[in-house]
Structure formats: structure tokens, C-alpha cells
Amino acid sequence: MAPRQRHPSRLKISPARRLAAGGIPILLAAALAFVALGCSDTSSDDNQAASDAGVTTETTNTSEAASADTAPATAASVPSTTAPPTSTRAEVIVDVKVTQILGGPREATVSALREGMTAPLLPDPLVSPLDVLSGGPAPDGIPSIDVPEFERATDVGFLQPQEAVVTLTLNGDARAYPVQVLIWHEIVNDTVGGEPVTITYCPLCNTAIGYYRQLDDRILDFGTSGRLYNSALVMYDRQTESLWAHYTGQAIAGALTGSQLEFIPVATVAFETFLDEHPKGLVLTRPGGFGRQYGTNPYANYDSPDGRPIFPVNVPDPSLPLQTRVLVIRHGGESVAVQHDTLQSEGVLSLDLDGSQVVAFHLPGTATPIQHDQVAFGRDVGATGVFDPSVDGQMLTFTRVPDAASSDGPGGFTDDQTGTTWSILGRALDGPLAGTQLQPIEHIDTFWFAAAANDPDIDLLATP
Structure with missing residues (x-):
């Protein structure tokens, strides 16, 4: 025993x-400056569940791909209590087709991001503005990934077996987000298993956290504010431009002050672990057009x-x-x-x-x-x-x-x-x-x- x-x-x-x-350390300060400069510029069960959640394989001429997912491409089925009627969806096609639930339009609210945490008509912030510091980049200087693209885990060629990925599974839809990508973007707005989610990674506090990005009848999406609280990422939502603390998932300033996001359990594991368990799971690809040195670590x-x-x-x-x-x-x-x-x-x-x-x-x-x-x-x-x-x-x-x-x-x-x-x-x-x-x-x-x-x-x- x-x-x-x-x-x-x-x-x-x-x-x-x-x-x-x-x-x-001088090297660390230089690395942070480099980031700021750069930022200015599974199994068949997995396949079927992912198909039901709005993920389907793009048609190819290989018999293996044809047998992996046979369901037609459809929009994710989300109850009206989860996605308001005004929400829209977009489809992204790389190796797979993913149906995305998009955030709502910019609302007519005072922006804590651009007009200040104590701007008139805003609630009192939850933390002192003196503790929310500039990290160097401007808002969105570290660009979030808003149109994520994926490939099957068995097709990934840019990850080492021991390399860290952030992973979650919702409604049978298994996803992995390589930290080598997250370290340069920090936020991914995604839809997993028909649920609108945001996956985040803050290298300064070495923390990966996932949230549902629905708040009451709003579908939110998030960007980087360029600010830090307790040496950690401060996000903002694009609908009200409120500021959110990464670690707590709480709005600390702006129209949504005091609002709390619901957390999603995520795990940081080796890529080979995800590959072994979910060979047909989806892995976030290296996005093009950003000029980032994916695979390198600016925080050596x-x-x-x-x-x-x-x-x-x-x-x-x-x-x-x-x-x-x-x-x-x-x-x-x-x-x-x-x-x-x-x-x-x-x-x-x-x-x-x-x-x-x-x-x-x-x-x-x-x-x-x-x-x-x-x-x-x-x-x-x-x-x-x-x-x-x-x-x-x-x-x-x-x-x-x-x-x-x-x-x-x-x-x-x-x-x-x-x-x-x-x-x-x-x-x-x-x-x-x-x-x-x-x-x-x-x-x-x-x-x-x-x-x-x-x-x-x-x-x-x-x-x-």
C-alpha cells in the first residue's frame, strides 16, 4: 500500500x-526595453466533440484528414443565455476551421484607459492610480491575438517536446497555446467548445490564467493596456475600456469597476503531454505579420x-x-x-x-x-x-x-x-x-x- x-x-x-x-539587472532591463520596442511596431472522440463545438477540419485530399472530422462546418451552438443575439461569429481557416464568437461594439462609456482611472463619471477605482504604472509600450503595443489560427497537434513542427504550452479542454474541445507565442502577445481572445474565452500569460509574474469573456449580457474581448499592477499585466476590455487586473480577473477601474470574470482551469504542461493525450487537439500557430522572434525569450x-x-x-x-x-x-x-x-x-x-x-x-x-x-x-x-x-x-x-x-x-x-x-x-x-x-x-x-x-x-x- x-x-x-x-x-x-x-x-x-x-x-x-x-x-x-x-x-x-541590466540585461533584464534591456530585455524589457527590447520587448517594448518590438511591440510598438486526440482521438476521434476529441475530433467529434470539437466538431460539435464549432471546429472542423478543412477539406484536403488525404484520406487520413478526411476521416478525422466528417461533420460539416457549422457555427458553434451557444444558448441565448450564453451569447446575446447581437453577438457575431467569424470563421478562421488554416488547417482547421474555427468558429469565433466576437466581442460587442465599443460602448458609450468613459474610458479609464485613455481618460484616466479617476475621470469624471467613473466609479472610484479599486486600487490607487499611483500603483498602476506604465510598463513602456502603449495600449496594444503588445498586440493581443484576436483572430487565432490553429493546426492539429500531430502536424506541429515548431515545438520541442519539453516546451511549455497552456492547455484547456471545454466541451471536448482541446486547445494548446504555446508560451513561445504567448510571451510576445500575452492575450488570446478565442472561442473553445462554443464558449468565448480569453487565455493570458504574464511573463513578469510567470502566470497563465484563463477566463470566460462573457459578463452578463456582454461578450468582451481584451487587449494589453501597457500598464502594470504589482509588476503584472493590466488588461483592458475593448467594449468599455475598463482596466482589469490579470491575477484577480477583476475590473479595477472604469465603467465596469468591481466586475469579476469567471476563471477557467488551465494547465501549463510540456507539449509532448498535450500531443500524447490530444493528437488531434488544436495548437495555436505562430501568427504572421508581427515580426516577433518566436521561440526566443526576451526575459532571459x-x-x-x-x-x-x-x-x-x-x-x-x-x-x-x-x-x-x-x-x-x-x-x-x-x-x-x-x-x-x-x-x-x-x-x-x-x-x-x-x-x-x-x-x-x-x-x-x-x-x-x-x-x-x-x-x-x-x-x-x-x-x-x-x-x-x-x-x-x-x-x-x-x-x-x-x-x-x-x-x-x-x-x-x-x-x-x-x-x-x-x-x-x-x-x-x-x-x-x-x-x-x-x-x-x-x-x-x-x-x-x-x-x-x-x-x-x-x-x-x-x-x-
């Missing part, structure tokens, strides 16, 4: 105080526990060095953080959050994109996954397979109850429960300063 997993004890963080970043040597954030941040008393990698889990109104080193050592941690059991996995084999000057060749920091461990009312306990990273295939975990093999993405690959998918729980791989600055009440978990 596998040893019982230890439940981490909680260490409460002390009250917040001001910490200013200083001593920015930034991912270091000894480093400091580039811009000032508000953080509690630092229980950890500011750029320590942590896993943040947000569930049921409670948020906790655990050091990556702890999770990497344990392999599996069982946690109790807000009265619910969750399980966190760590699997080696994923490169950090912001250490080496080439995105694919950073040190191995591994991947994480967080899930509800119950299946059909049975609570499962898990063990990481010894030498999981060197074994064939993505399976790295087994449950003690049935001996089923599971992947870092929570999918049962082999055994009595094969084909079962664990319910993902919202989690964030990030730096400690981002977690502490944006959530001063967060609990830091440490094993005894």
Missing part, C-alpha cells in the same frame, strides 16, 4: 507592507529564486524569496499556496480547501520559458495539475509513479483504489477507470510575489 499523503500545515502570512523593487535569466520583480509590488512580509515558484489553488472561496519544491518532492499532495478534498500533482518534464534565451531550453520545473479526487462518489488517493518523467507516455500517477494510471492532466489512461477525467480545480503556477501581493490573506502551506 502506498504511504499516506501528509496534509500540509498552514502558516499565516503577516500583514502587508510596501516593498519596492530595486537593483534591476528572469526565472530565478534570487531575482526580484522588475516593477514595484505590494507584498506581505516575505516568508519566501519573492520569485520562489509556488502553486496557488483557489477553490470554494479559499486560496492556498505551496512551494513548487515541496510539491516536486512529494509528487502528490492531498489538501482540504473550504471543506473539500483536492489533490495536487507534480510531474517533471516541462521547461521554464523565462530562463534560457530559447524558450524551449530552460531548466526543468515540471508541470502541475489540481483536481477533485472523487470518481462516482469514491474518493481516490494517488501516488506518483517512480521515474514517471522517464517512462513512455504521459502517465505519471496511479490511484491506490483501482491501480488506474493517470496523466498530469487528470485523465485515466489505463486500467479499470480508463477514459475517466478528473474534474480540474483552478490553479496557478506563479511567483510568490504575485500570490502574496494580490492575495494578502493567502495561506502558505508547508509540510511538517
Whole structure:
């Protein structure tokens, strides 16, 4: 029998105080200037589910492609409660045809982006304007991807096996967004499984987050504001030009002040993990026309526990060095953080959050994109996954397979109850429960300063 997993004890963080970043490395400052300058200028089941969600294969003369998806191209089926009647759709064709739900028109609201966070007729902002700083580029200077193009995972030739991709699956539609693309664009407005979503990555705080971009009866889309809060991306929506904090998904200034986006659980894993599980899943391609050096990292040597954030941040008393990698889990109104080193050592941690059991996995084999000057060749920091461990009312306990990273295939975990093999993405690959998918729980791989600055009440978990 596998040893019982230890439940981490909680260490409460002390009250917040001001910490200013200083001593920015010359190379890092130069890299930021370079970014600013550059920015101014699976299986058949996967295929059928994606087809139902508005994704179809473009017709070719190969029998393999013809058999992959046979459904005709149709608009995504979205209930009227999800997409208002005024929403429009567009189709993008590269290797696949993707139906997109577009954002609404610009509304007659005062713009916090262009007229200021305290402009007349706007609600009071949630944060001090003095803490929202210019990052260098103008609004949209780092251009979001608003017409994303995709190819099948099996056809991708520009990614290394260990290279980081941000992935999610909605309504059977599996997508992967290479960090080598996100690092230059930061925001992708997309439609996945018939749902309007936004996928984001902030290299300054090393954080990937997904949101549903529907807010009540609005369909929003987002761009980069050129501003930073707690050394992290500040987005703006193009409908009201309100400002949004990336980490919290909350509008901090503008007509929508106080509004909250709904999060989508996403995971950052190695490309080979996504490829193994979803060979016919869709991978965001390198967009043309932007002149970016995709595959290179303009933040070389930034991912270091000894480093400091580039811009000032508000953080509690630092229980950890500011750029320590942590896993943040947000569930049921409670948020906790655990050091990556702890999770990497344990392999599996069982946690109790807000009265619910969750399980966190760590699997080696994923490169950090912001250490080496080439995105694919950073040190191995591994991947994480967080899930509800119950299946059909049975609570499962898990063990990481010894030498999981060197074994064939993505399976790295087994449950003690049935001996089923599971992947870092929570999918049962082999055994009595094969084909079962664990319910993902919202989690964030990030730096400690981002977690502490944006959530001063967060609990830091440490094993005894």
C-alpha cells in the first residue's frame, strides 16, 4: 500500500507592507526595453466533440484528414443565455476551421484607459492610480491575438517536446497555446467548445490564467493596456475600456469597476503531454505579420529564486524569496499556496480547501520559458495539475509513479483504489477507470510575489 499523503500545515502570512523593487539587472532591463520596442511596431472522440463545438477540419485530399472530422462546418451552438443575439461569429481557416464568437461594439462609456482611472463619471477605482504604472509600450503595443489560427497537434513542427504550452479542454474541445507565442502577445481572445474565452500569460509574474469573456449580457474581448499592477499585466476590455487586473480577473477601474470574470482551469504542461493525450487537439500557430522572434525569450535569466520583480509590488512580509515558484489553488472561496519544491518532492499532495478534498500533482518534464534565451531550453520545473479526487462518489488517493518523467507516455500517477494510471492532466489512461477525467480545480503556477501581493490573506502551506 502506498504511504499516506501528509496534509500540509498552514502558516499565516503577516500583514502587508510596501516593498519596492530595486537593483534591476541590466540585461533584464534591456530585455524589457527590447520587448517594448518590438511591440510598438486526440482521438476521434476529441475530433467529434470539437466538431460539435464549432471546429472542423478543412477539406484536403488525404484520406487520413478526411476521416478525422466528417461533420460539416457549422457555427458553434451557444444558448441565448450564453451569447446575446447581437453577438457575431467569424470563421478562421488554416488547417482547421474555427468558429469565433466576437466581442460587442465599443460602448458609450468613459474610458479609464485613455481618460484616466479617476475621470469624471467613473466609479472610484479599486486600487490607487499611483500603483498602476506604465510598463513602456502603449495600449496594444503588445498586440493581443484576436483572430487565432490553429493546426492539429500531430502536424506541429515548431515545438520541442519539453516546451511549455497552456492547455484547456471545454466541451471536448482541446486547445494548446504555446508560451513561445504567448510571451510576445500575452492575450488570446478565442472561442473553445462554443464558449468565448480569453487565455493570458504574464511573463513578469510567470502566470497563465484563463477566463470566460462573457459578463452578463456582454461578450468582451481584451487587449494589453501597457500598464502594470504589482509588476503584472493590466488588461483592458475593448467594449468599455475598463482596466482589469490579470491575477484577480477583476475590473479595477472604469465603467465596469468591481466586475469579476469567471476563471477557467488551465494547465501549463510540456507539449509532448498535450500531443500524447490530444493528437488531434488544436495548437495555436505562430501568427504572421508581427515580426516577433518566436521561440526566443526576451526575459532571459528572469526565472530565478534570487531575482526580484522588475516593477514595484505590494507584498506581505516575505516568508519566501519573492520569485520562489509556488502553486496557488483557489477553490470554494479559499486560496492556498505551496512551494513548487515541496510539491516536486512529494509528487502528490492531498489538501482540504473550504471543506473539500483536492489533490495536487507534480510531474517533471516541462521547461521554464523565462530562463534560457530559447524558450524551449530552460531548466526543468515540471508541470502541475489540481483536481477533485472523487470518481462516482469514491474518493481516490494517488501516488506518483517512480521515474514517471522517464517512462513512455504521459502517465505519471496511479490511484491506490483501482491501480488506474493517470496523466498530469487528470485523465485515466489505463486500467479499470480508463477514459475517466478528473474534474480540474483552478490553479496557478506563479511567483510568490504575485500570490502574496494580490492575495494578502493567502495561506502558505508547508509540510511538517
